[in-house]
Amino acid sequence: MRxxxxxxxxxxxxxxxxxxxxxxxxxxxxxxxxxxxTNFRPYEVCILHAVVEVKHNIPVIWCDTGYNTSHTYRHAExxxxxxxxxxxxxxxxxxxAHRDAVLGIPQIDDPRHAEFTEQVxxxxxxRAMEIHKPDVWFTNLRxxxxxxxxxxxxxxxxNDGVLKxxxxxxxxxxxxxxxxxxxxLPNEHTYFDPTKVLENRECGLHT
Numbered sequence: 001m002r003x004x005x006x007x008x009x010x011x012x013x014x015x016x017x018x019x020x021x022x023x024x025x026x027x028x029x030x031x032x033x034x035x036x037x038t039n040f041r042p043y044e045v046c047i048l049h050a051v052v053e054v055k056h057n058i059p060v061i062w063c064d065t066g067y068n069t070s071h072t073y074r075h076a077e078x079x080x081x082x083x084x085x086x087x088x089x090x091x092x093x094x095x096x097a098h099r100d101a102v103l104g105i106p107q108i109d110d111p112r113h114a115e116f117t118e119q120v121x122x123x124x125x126x127r128a129m130e131i132h133k134p135d136v137w138f139t140n141l142r143x144x145x146x147x148x149x150x151x152x153x154x155x156x157x158x159n160d161g162v163l164k165x166x167x168x169x170x171x172x173x174x175x176x177x178x179x180x181x182x183x184x185l186p187n188e189h190t191y192f193d194p195t196k197v198l199e200n201r202e203c204g205l206h207t
Contacts, residue, residue: 020167
């Protein structure tokens with residue numbers, strides 16, 4: 001998909017308030033290779049459900065850090081089965097046990113935290129994107145999550161020119177809770193991201 005920043009600006013104005021399924025349908029119709037990424041954090045089920053309702057076999061990239069809670073893993077398995085997700089799993093090249101022995105989970109003010117983030121999140125993500133080479137990337141970014149994400153919108157371009165589509169960008173937790181109730185979908189609240197630690201800290205994938 002070839003799209004300019006000016007076109008993105010116009011579309012973002014048009015898409016604000018439009019149902020997510022219409023935004024997703026537009027993106028799917030104009031995409032050559034679309035993917036959706038997930039880590040099964042809270043409310044991820046909304047983007048997964050909405051996207052597979054439009055394109056049931058879309059590749060679902062799961063970059064698993066290896067540090068999820070047992071509840072998150074069970075939640076992931078439940079959604080994989082119930083939504084029939086076409087999961088493509090990417091994990092770090094080093095096991096969590098090995099890393100714990102030689103590096104552990106450095107605090108965010110520790111210089112080694114950047115190396116940790118590279119190992120468990122950034123490298124597997126780059127590997128996934130290099131293999132799939134998408135031109136459209138569905139994600140559940142929302143306004144108010146981080147300072148950086150507040151500078152984005154429903155549509156935005158990644159540094160390498162992939163169109164990021166965040167259909168729920170302007171939605172509140174209350175609206176997402178109503179979505180979950182409407183479609184009888186489970187949520188996940190025990191998710192832990194060792195690369196972020198703080199909820200309002202950017203993980204690195206979207207910067």
